[in-house]
Each structure stands twice: as C-alpha cells, then as structure tokens.
Amino acid sequence: MFAVKTNVLMIVTIIMIMSFGIFGETISKTNSETKLIADLLAGYHPSVVPSDNGPVEVGMGFGMGYFDFIDETKELAIANGFLFRFWFDHRLQWSADDYNGTQVITIDRNTIWVPHIQVENSVTVKEPTDGQLRVLSSGRVSFNQPLHIEFICDMDLTYFPYDKQSCNIEFGSFLYTTEFVNLTASSYPFVIPNASLVKSAKDFQVTTFTVKRNEPYSQFVAPYGFADVTYTIGLKRQSNAYTAKLIIPSVLSSFLILATFLIPAASKEKITLCGILFLCLLLLIALLHTTVPGTGETILGQLLAFSLFVDFFATIMAVVSYNIKVNGIWSRKDSDIMLKDIKTNSDSQSDSGDKTLVTPPSMPSRKLAWLRYIDAISFIVFSIVFVIGVSVIMTQRE
Known part of the structure; x- marks a missing residue:
C-alpha cells in the first residue's frame, strides 16, 4: 500500500515539474517577444521608407x-x-x-x-x-x-x-x-x-x-x-436565357417580315400581318432597351430597328395596293377600253336575247405589276441584310 502511494506521488510530482517547465518556457518566450518588439520599435518611425541602397x-x-x-x-x-x-x-x-x-x-x-x-x-x-x-x-x-x-x-x-x-x-x-x-x-x-x-x-x-x-x-x-x-x-x-427571350423571337419576327413580301400586294391579310409584326417589333425593342445595360449599341438592336423600318415600308405598300384595288386609279385610255368592252358584251348579249346583267371587266393586272416588282426587290434586299446581320450575331457565340 505504501509503495502504491509512493508511485502516485512521484507521477504527480513529475507532471507538476513538466507543467511548470512548459509554463516557464512560455513565459520566457513571451518575454523574449515583448523585449524583441520593444527593441525593434525603439527609434523606429513608420513614416520613413525602409530604402537601403535602392527602392x-x-x-x-x-x-x-x-x-x-x-x-x-x-x-x-x-x-x-x-x-x-x-x-x-x-x-x-x-x-x-x-x-x-x-x-x-x-x-x-x-x-x-x-x-x-x-x-x-x-x-x-x-x-x-x-x-x-x-x-x-x-x-x-x-x-x-x-x-x-x-x-x-x-x-x-x-x-x-x-x-x-x-x-x-x-x-x-x-x-x-x-x-x-x-x-x-x-x-x-x-x-x-x-x-x-x-x-x-x-x-x-x-x-x-x-x-x-x-x-x-x-x-x-x-x-x-x-x-x-x-x-x-x-x-x-x-447567353442561354437571352437566346430564348430575345434572339429567337427577333429572328422569327424578321422571318415573318420576309413572308409579307410573298403575300399578294393588294391583300387585306398583308396589312393585318404587317400591323401585328410592327407591334411585336416594338415590344422586342422595348425589352432589349430594358435588358441591355447602359446605352450601348448592339447589332441586335440595329437589326430590330431595320426590321421595324422594313415592316413600316411593307405596311405602307400594302395599304396603297389595297386602295388601288378597291377605289381604282384609271387613265382615260383605260376608261375607253372598259367602255368599249362593256358595249361589245352588251351587243352580243342583245343579239342572243340574253337579258343577263352586264358586268364590267376586271381591273387590268398591269396596274399592280409595279407593286409586285417592289415587293420582290424588297424581299431580296432585306433577305441579304437579314442573313448578314444574323450571321454576325451568331458567330459571336463561340
């Protein structure tokens, strides 16, 4: 029993000696650092550049x-x-x-x-x-x-x-x-x-x-x-999100503008489609303006502005064509030809005893031929510009 107590006392003594040694070493190190810092900063001025033989x-x-x-x-x-x-x-x-x-x-x-x-x-x-x-x-x-x-x-x-x-x-x-x-x-x-x-x-x-x-x-x-x-x-x-909400609608709207030049010149449907596309382009331009940061100019914005101009041109041409078809714009020569045709048809019907109402001949198609030529030229020009603009934009994806 006495031997056990002696061993325990020795172990406790050794632990205490080690603890005091470590603590003393820590104190000694702390004192050394304190003295070191005091020695280094003695006469040290933080505003002076420590340049020694060069920068x-x-x-x-x-x-x-x-x-x-x-x-x-x-x-x-x-x-x-x-x-x-x-x-x-x-x-x-x-x-x-x-x-x-x-x-x-x-x-x-x-x-x-x-x-x-x-x-x-x-x-x-x-x-x-x-x-x-x-x-x-x-x-x-x-x-x-x-x-x-x-x-x-x-x-x-x-x-x-x-x-x-x-x-x-x-x-x-x-x-x-x-x-x-x-x-x-x-x-x-x-x-x-x-x-x-x-x-x-x-x-x-x-x-x-x-x-x-x-x-x-x-x-x-x-x-x-x-x-x-x-x-x-x-x-x-x-750019994935912008492709879905800006690029694809813009490209499709521009394709539909191309389609308006393929519709007959004096068609009411052409006026309706041009009007709808005009509103769509305005919405896309407004969305682009709120999306694009700052006031930077973009190729997409220029393409939409050009598409808006072409759609406005197509709308005006469609309205003029439809008015020509409905109201008629005739020269004196055309009127004489129409009256001659009506008289000839009336005489032939009288000889045959037919009392059917005489109808005037249809408007000469040559009066709208120049409008169809304008549509064809506009389709070609806009297609070239459209393809170039889309190509420039899409090549920047890589």
Whole structure:
C-alpha cells in the first residue's frame, strides 16, 4: 500500500515539474517577444521608407474569390478576395539566438511602415482598418488582408447577348515613385491569378485572369514613374436565357417580315400581318432597351430597328395596293377600253336575247405589276441584310 502511494506521488510530482517547465518556457518566450518588439520599435518611425541602397521591392498579389456586376447600366462591378503584400525592412532584422530562438513575430500595422497601395479605378474599397503583420528575423514582412472592391468596368455590348467583357483592377500608389518603391506582381504560387478559382454570378463566366505590371505615368515624373499592377478579368456572358427571350423571337419576327413580301400586294391579310409584326417589333425593342445595360449599341438592336423600318415600308405598300384595288386609279385610255368592252358584251348579249346583267371587266393586272416588282426587290434586299446581320450575331457565340 505504501509503495502504491509512493508511485502516485512521484507521477504527480513529475507532471507538476513538466507543467511548470512548459509554463516557464512560455513565459520566457513571451518575454523574449515583448523585449524583441520593444527593441525593434525603439527609434523606429513608420513614416520613413525602409530604402537601403535602392527602392523597396514590394511584391503584391490579389487572390480574387468572387466577381459580379452590381450595376451593368453604370458599368460597376465588385470583386472579393485577399490582397497579399511582401517586402523587406532592414530595420526589422534580428538574431534569433539573442531572443530565445524567436524567428517570427506579429506586429500591428500602425506601428511599422506599410506600402501605400490603392485601387486606382475603384469607386469604393472596404478593408479592415486594423491588422497584424508577420515579420521574420530576416526582415521580411508579409501583410495579408481581405478586400471588397467596387470598381468601374468599361463594357462593349456590340455583340450582346454573346458579348465578351474585359475588366481591369489597377493596384498602384500615387505616393511613391519607383525611386522609393518598386511595385511588382508576386510570383508566389498561391497568389498567381487562376481563373478556375474565381466564382462569378450566373450571367457571366470568368474565362481568364491575368496580371501585368505597368508604368503609365513615367513621362510626368521622369526618370521615375508610378508603377501599378493591373489584374485583367476575362468574362463571357451566359447567353442561354437571352437566346430564348430575345434572339429567337427577333429572328422569327424578321422571318415573318420576309413572308409579307410573298403575300399578294393588294391583300387585306398583308396589312393585318404587317400591323401585328410592327407591334411585336416594338415590344422586342422595348425589352432589349430594358435588358441591355447602359446605352450601348448592339447589332441586335440595329437589326430590330431595320426590321421595324422594313415592316413600316411593307405596311405602307400594302395599304396603297389595297386602295388601288378597291377605289381604282384609271387613265382615260383605260376608261375607253372598259367602255368599249362593256358595249361589245352588251351587243352580243342583245343579239342572243340574253337579258343577263352586264358586268364590267376586271381591273387590268398591269396596274399592280409595279407593286409586285417592289415587293420582290424588297424581299431580296432585306433577305441579304437579314442573313448578314444574323450571321454576325451568331458567330459571336463561340
């Protein structure tokens, strides 16, 4: 019994000694980090650029996770992701052996120098006002923070709804020229742009995501310029829904306009069909106007406008043709021919004793021949323009 109590007491003693050792080591490490930070920041001024024999090389990367258009009419887009920055600060170097083997510390962003980087084409940028920086004993500093950007994206809607867009996010600084800070795109694998990792809204698919360094304003502050890093996002619109509600009705309505030129010139049905198609085209143009963002001109809109003009022309021709048929437009020569034919028919019926009512001859078909020629020419011209317009639109699907 005594031996058992002795063993238990020894085990408890060993556990307590280990616990105190670990706790003491933790306290010692904490004290070392506290002393290290105090030593590093003694006499450190966060406004001074840590340039030593040349500009500070700042590598940056933007890991975008989500993209969407918040207002296509105003050409505004949003992007969410993480902004990564890396640089060396020679004032933050130390020997790990002097501080109990401490090789990495975290420092508040407001206590040391941080490169000023802004989104040059942004409307609003939401980012945390605080944050921690990771500093290595070699003086390498890394700063990672989430970013929510609302920025301007110029759109080309010529081939809507089969359009492809390209949006730029420009990171740069108007505070430091390349004499003090040289901003470059980071080559670290986890910040290299990757389109497959970017989620987008249902209307668009991210196809490409690339990065390029520029110096667009070097001519104003020669020999140094303001460097920027531009991320380019390639987008392709998901056009299936627009094909169903815009393209197919527009194409079918245009085909029916072609059919009106094949209906006899003086037919009432032609007037009715032209009127219905005119209303359909107006509705399609109104739908396109409410669907297409901004005031961009599209080939589809031009095709619908041309179809509306041709339908108006066909309606006018149908009304004129019908009035010619009903009211008659005769020359004096035509009237003399008609009276001669009526008299001849009347005399022949009198000789035979037939008292049937004499009917006038039908209107000469040559009076409407020129209208049929106009219909034929219009059919050919509109068919050519229609085929060209539809071909241009449909080739943009690929």
